[in-house]
Amino acid sequence: MPKRTDLKRILVIGSGPIVIGQACEFDYSGTQACKALRSEGLQVILVNSNPATIMTDPETADRTYVEPLTVEAVEQVIARERPDALLPTVGGQTALNLAVDLAKAGVLEKYNVALIGASIEAIEVAEDRLKFKDAMRSIGIEVPESSVAGSMEQALETADRIGFPLIIRPSFTMGGVGGGIAYNIEEFREICQRGLGLSPVHEILVEESVIGWKEFELEVMRDHADNFVVICSIENIDPMGVHTGDSITVAPALTLTDREYQRMRDAARRIIRRVGVETGGSNIQFAINPADGRMVAIEMNPRVSRSSALASKATGFPIAKIAAKLALGYSLDEIPNDITRLTPASFEPTIDYVVVKVPRWAFEKFPQADRTLTTQMKSVGEAMAIGRTFKEAFLKAFRSLELGSSGRLLSQADAREDDVSLQQALGIPTDRRMWAVFRALERGWTLDEIHRLTHIDRWFLTQFQQIVELARAAEAVGARDLSDDLLRDLKRAGFADTDVARLIGTDEDSIRVRRQEAGLVPAYKRIDTCAAEFESYTPYMYGTFEDQCEAEPTSRPKVVILGSGPNRIGQGIEFDYCCCHAAFALRDQGYETVMVNCNPETVSTDYDSVDRLYFEPLTFEDVFAITEREKSQGGDVSCVVQYGGQTPLKLSLRLQEAGVKIIGTSPDSIDLAEDRERFAKLLWDLGIPQAASGTATSPEEAQDVAASIGFPVVVRPSYVLGGRAMAIVYDTAALDRYMRHAVQASPEHPILIDKFLEDATEIDVDAIADATGAVVIGGVMEHIEQAGIHSGDSSCVIPPFQLADRHVAAIRDYTRRVARALKVIGLMNAQFAIKDDVVYVLEVNPRASRTVPYLSKATGVPLAKVAANVMVGRSLADQGLTKDLEVRGSFVKTPVFPFVRFPGVDTLLGPEMKSTGEVMGGAETFGAAFAKAQMGAGQKLPQSGTAFISVNNRDKASVVPIARDLARLGFSLMATRGTAAYLRAHGIDASIVFKINEGRPHVGDELRNRRIALVINTPLGRDSYFDDRAVRSVAMMQGVPAITTLTGAAAAVSAIEAMRTEGLTVKSLQEYHAEMGR
Amino acid sequence: MLALENGTVFRGRSAGAAGETGGEVVFNTSMTGYQEVLTDPSYSGQIVTMTCPEIGNYGVTAEDVESRGLQVAGFIIRSESPIASNWRAEGTLHDYLASHGVVAICDIDTRALTRLLRSSGVMRGMIGTGRVDAADLVERARALPQMEGADLVQGVTCQTPFAYKDLASNDFAIAPGRTSRVPLKVAAYDFGMKWNILRRFAAYGCDVTVYPASTPASQLLATKPDGLFFSNGPGDPAVLDYAIANAKTAVASGVPTFGICLGHQVLGLALGASTFKLKFGHRGANHPVKDLVTGKIEITSQNHGFAVDPATLPHDVEVTHKNLYDGTIEGLRHTSRPVFCVQYHPEAAPGPHDADYLFSQFIDAMEKGKTP
Ligand SMILES: Nc1ncnc2c1ncn2[C@@H]1O[C@H](COP(=O)(O)OP(=O)(O)O)[C@@H](O)[C@H]1O
Ligand SMILES: Nc1ncnc2c1ncn2[C@@H]1O[C@H](COP(=O)(O)OP(=O)(O)O)[C@@H](O)[C@H]1O
Ligand SMILES: [Mg+2]
Ligand SMILES: [Mg+2]
Secondary structure: OOOOOOOOEEEEEOOOOOEOOEOOHHHHHHHHHHHHHHHOOOEEEEEOOOOOOOOOOOOOOOEEEOOOOOHHHHHHHHHHHOOOEEEOOOOHHHHHHHHHHHHHOOHHHHOOOEEOOOOHHHHHHHHOHHHHHHHHHHOOOOOOOEEEEOOHHHHHHHHHHHOOOEEEEEOOOHHHOOOEEEOOHHHHHHHHHHHHHHOOOOOEEEEEOOOOOEEEEEEEEEOOOOOEEEEEEEEEOOOOOOOHHHOOEEEOOOOOOHHHHHHHHHHHHHHHHHHOOOOEEEEEEEEEOOOOOOEEEEEEEOOOOHHHHHHHHHHOOOHHHHHHHHHOOOOHHHOEOOOOOOOEOOOOOEOOOEEEEEEEOOHHHOOOOOOEOOOOOOOOEEEEEEEOOHHHHHHHHHHHOOOHHHHOOOOOOOOOOOHHHHHHHHHOOEOOHHHHHHHHHHOOOOHHHHHHHHOOOHHHHHHHHHHHHHHHHHHHOOOOOOOHHHHHHHHHOOOOHHHHHHHHOOOHHHHHHHHHHOOOOOEEEEOOOEOOOOOOOOOEEEEEOOOOOOOOOOOOOEEEEEOOOOOEOOEOHHHHHHHHHHHHHHHHOOOEEEEEEOOOOOOOOOOOOOOEEEEOOOOHHHHHHHHHHHHOOOOOEEEEOOOOOHHHHHHHHHHHHOOOEEEOOOHHHHHHHHOHHHHHHHHHHHOOOEOOEEEEOOHHHHHHHHHHHOOOEEEEEOOOOOOOOOEEEOOHHHHHHHHHHHHHHOOOOOEEEEEOOOOOEEEEEEEEEOOOOOEEEEEEEEEOOOOOOOHHHOOEEEOOOOOOHHHHHHHHHHHHHHHHHOOOOEEEEEEEEEEOOEEEEEEEEOOOOOOHHHHHHHHOOOHHHHHHHHHOOOOOHHHOOOOOOOOOOEEEEEEEOOHHHOOOOOOOOOOOOOOOEEEEEEEOOHHHHHHHHHHHOOOOOOOOOEEEEEOOHHHHHHHHHHHHHHHHOOOEEEEOHHHHHHHHHOOOOOEEOEOOOOOOOEHHHHHHOOOOOEEEEOOOOOOOHHHHHHHHHHHHHHOOOEEOOHHHHHHHHHHHHHHHHOOOOOOOHHHHHHHOOO | OEEEOOOOEEOOEEOOEOOEEEEEEEEEOOOOOHHHHHOOHHHEOEEEEEOOOEEOOOOEOHHHOOOOOOOEOEEEOOEEOOOOOOOOOOEOHHHHHHHOOOEEEEOOOHHHHHHHHHHHOOEEEEEEOOOOOHHHHHHHHHHOOOOOOOOOHHHOOOOOOEEOOOOOOOOOOOOOOOOOOOOEEEEEEEOOOOHHHHHHHHHOOEEEEEEEOOOOHHHHHHOOOOEEEEOOOOOOHHHOHHHHHHHHHHHHHOOOEEEEOHHHHHHHHHOOOOEEEEEEEEEEEEEEEEEOOOOOEEEEEEEEEEEEOHHHOOOOEEEEEEEOOOOOEEEEEEOOOOEEEEOOOOOOOOOOOHHHHHHHHHHHHHHHHHOO
16 A cells, blocks of 8 residues: 555654663664655654754754653644654654653644554553553463552562562563562562652552573564564573663574474564554564473563664664654555665565674662662663674674773683682673673583573573683684684684784784784675575675675775764763764765764664664774775775764774874874873963873872872873763872772773862863864853763753853863864864863863764754864865854753662762763753753753752852742742751741651651652762762652752752743744754 | 585585585575475475574474475585574484485585575585595586476375374464364375475364375375365476376366465466576575465565466466565466465475465365365
8 A cells, every 4th residue: 555645744752861771772763764754755843852863953854843752842842833643653662651641631632643653552552561461361372470560569469479589560661660570578569669659650560580581572563454574583692580671682583493483473473463553663572481482472562672773783674764654654565675675675684694782781880789680771882793603793792892801701710709609690690790601611610500590591601612612722822823724713703803812822913914814804794684685785794704705895985984882871872973974974075984883773873874884893903904995996095083982082093003094183182182191281381271180000199199289189090981980089098999999990091180170160162173273162061060070960051151251262262272282173072160260171072072962953053064074174164164153042951860770879970970861951041941951851840849958068058049049939948957047047947857867757758758849959978978868869769859069959940930930932943043044 | 515516616514414415506594494494305406505694503303394304415504503402402403414414514605605696596516525626526516417307206205195194293383274164185296295284284174195296186086085285396397297287187177276386386387387497596484475366465485496487377377476576476376266376385384374374275165165
């Protein structure tokens, strides 16, 4: 059937800020969907609060609203735009839930907006665990025994009936937030408590455990004609009990017989039919008992998902794009397969390689967090690798994680580790379990032993054992006796040159030379959806040590763009956004664009984004091999390292030494900016103030430096992103403790010690400089939180709302001079702090930064594109940029944090970055913009009620005006004794409440009884540390906004006031930009 | 070592029995079901390459065989599993191949080989283990008989008629669309029939008697069957004049007749069409086939190197199914007589169960035949 003709305008909802469980994959799927819809001549209206996305580029949709994903905001968008239909299936759980809310609120009906892609009924059957299970039983598909509980009593009854261990899962939460595994009654009560609280419908599912069973996922599609295909099967190496998002997974499924697989496929077909997903993609999870093959269905996601992004990258089949077309009424056979061109999309991809995905966690940033992996996802990113064999893909995936020395799987035996603790490390899954598996194998433990503890399928364990044996063989021979055959076996098994070098005791370069002599260079094979049965027209490739190479490089001038690898806190989607923009711009400049990246979630790894895509690890070995291959047909090859964050920067010097042409700012300038000593000298020569600083390579040195510049000091290793292992220390003891902890954080580099500028205002600046020395400043962003809270973790605003003009002028002047001194060609990010009327430079990064996308959306100028053009020789003037950029209105960027997934972790902010993503709010005034940003970040600022205030003595004076405003706005105030007394003394009435350690009912009780609507709590210092920490975490669990800085509190107050006076309005980027004449 | 008639040579490791073997080298793109492939008689005379690189992972089990033994002439894989990891496994693939004397090779660039077969078409090839001279092996590959014009059916058909008793477990199969209301007798020609066809017939409630390929049709008709069946099998259909003659009789008899794969080609020939050889055939479990009557798409299990030529179809035969990859004929039906057949494999094994409904269709036809 041809496509529906009744649809003209489609509303697409994005997934909002990057959080654990919802990352770039929804920018990838959303962008694909928007493109697909527009290619069908439809108008697309997009709503997404996350500015750091390609989908919110003004070119991606006809109307782009960077607005909070709330019913209120989206209703206004609908009222203004009057779409015919809403596509809720490409924005993750967020979009699905919002669609349901809009329907329940009668909004869709009121403006008669049709839902396409999934009906409310289908969404509910799939997402409501009880409805889902009933549905499954009704079609004779087994599910784990369970029942739903709306209260603790009901939960306990079920516990008696089913028995432990038990799985607890809240309804309608994404990525399993609030779920868990209970082995005993205490754990059970705790998890149920939390789960009931976190479920939007106050409902949990208590379920029979099938821990240890094999876990599988099928990515399936269905069209309105009831045609059904399986796009990809995925097997979880970590068995049931570890969330698929935290599991190491492999595609295709490798341990199923055809009978088992077809039975699963038949079930999937019946499930998608029963749930009633008429068109589009779904993800269905199954568990299989390895002892007898018994199969149960676990869940189905009636939408594109993280796994569908993985499946798309793994097979070359663009699920989201096809899903969008199916939603328009096409049937699968009416849609061509991009890659083969001649064949239709109504087929099942078959692959002749193996794909392995490994999650990346961020526990190092949350030391108090529980590292046990359970039913709720904890990882922040993932790397995927492709090889011709499992071993090759597996080892490539692990080196793609960029974990440095801690990433090494081989010969990491630890003499101090006794068998008992090793058994534990195997039995209780954590982010480090795979390393334990390899230690056990090296210790000679039997497969059965390891299988008994981990339940990992013996097939995978055997593969790991083969890897260990190969490593042994290499260790046995020295560098001289290494035969070509053994070297070949090692490379074909996925060993990196660095691995081999370490094993035989030589260096990477000599291994590379050895390889090249032996003719061992990677061949590049194509991902073609059909195992070579048909010709592929898409250069989407992976490297492998095979005979035949299919890269077919051209002789055109080309630019290789190095991506940013797996998402991690401090290096996320913003950098992928920049890499994509580089590609788009350079393609327009007539270059052939080549992308190298290993993150399956991203737009950069969509073969549509670039001319040639290499899905490869971002190590020197892998990247250099690619540039060599691309050079082979002649044609100038240059490389962009500025856009992928630290990952490519770390490679730039070596690549240059190896003869790779780096464009943009020279690696030497990059080093000049990153090397604190060189940089300090530069600023000194320029006469630009900076915090007194020094470097230390030993605890002793550190003490000397601290003594000379005076406490408090900021300490950190060099060459880190996101303030990794960064701390503020107030005394010698703390400094000594830090030195011992931090030096292992990055041995290669010295420790940097800066004078800590207390209560300073922090400013971020992004600028572009070209070869003519012209510098255009994209924006001066004033932070809401004071310096000391990582730039990535503090809200910021353009234009500045409190800065003195002379300071802004100084900042612009310093930025220009530093950019010229560093001979920056392209982007530069600088951070400043203003204290006692002096502007200090905190740091300068001659590369793309986290704030580039946000600035680009606010100003309407695609900074990353402009800078890319600059790198290939176009001047700023030539691109019409002669003066610094301005914005109309006010734009606030606010971060979001993963604390809710890490119970017991303090929510207090510091110089080490902890946020996973961000949202943007725009409005006429700062207050309204800040309010919208808060909304977008899921902080519901109250309009009335009781505000609890508890601040340390330094803050007491400055909290008075804030308290007064709150009172004026009709809030009643509640405070701890000291604060209350101080407020009363200043004529502000506040009731007194116990601290948690003072007796009951204390503030915690009041919070739980929902008698507090807002918490303002600045750290009260060591003694009461645990007290206010408790307050903050209770507030978080209860969803009560808890503000930990006075500047943040002041901003919140002006936001509350703005909502009163101005109310909530929405406006599209296109309108903002038009007003600015762009 | 693997040597092809065009001179190409691949060096790998032996993955099965020692020795030498020759045959037509073909590739199969199915990601599961290597054991069903190995035991499918339609592959006799062929050396099969699996495009899926990791093979042998779940071992082998007597439950999943499609015939009395291994049928392929040789086997080519990228990476063989050292162990068998599955609760039903009875042994490893390597031992299975070795103990049944099947010569196999692994650790070669099977994708390069597949691309070669795709672009140059299927070729004759030889696998030799141990010390072998490349040039000499290529020569022997060239000396192998061509697939065209060879009757391979005689090598795989049963020697004497037998009634099928369902032995192997069926607990993975889908419930049949429906079982026949009355007991139905099916007389089936065995050109190298896959056992899952028999299992499906049994599941649908039919008693099947299996006859050697060259049994005269009159003998089958004499048993007053409710339906006649022409099975899958290896090689070139055009040379099977006895089978074609029997098919003609079957069509004329008015007894409901159903054919699969080679059976489909034989019926096509009997109905007056002719067949031709495909460049590299259809072998896999992901081919989209469109049912031209309902417009629905089935993902099908395929294994054939020859096909019926649409240009030669007589007026009273209509195309019921079309392959969406290359438009070739996947199903035929006689407009006035109860005769229909498909080129692909509704019995799956390996592959999706999408086309299982064809067995119901056959049941319908037979029941209609019973109540005139
Ligand atoms: N009954 C169970 N027994 C053991 N583990 C389970 C069970 N149900 C779910 N899990 C584990 O929890 C994870 C998350 O459950 P799932 O239903 O997929 O929720 P989500 O919506 O968060 O993906 C699964 O990937 C699986 O590993
Ligand atoms: N000398 C200093 N005084 C006060 N705060 C500082 C100082 N140096 C760094 N900070 C704080 O630490 C945060 C992280 O430092 P930064 O140099 O930006 O590290 P990163 O490279 O990880 O962004 C900054 O955003 C700032 O808030
Ligand atoms: Mg899992
Ligand atoms: Mg899940």
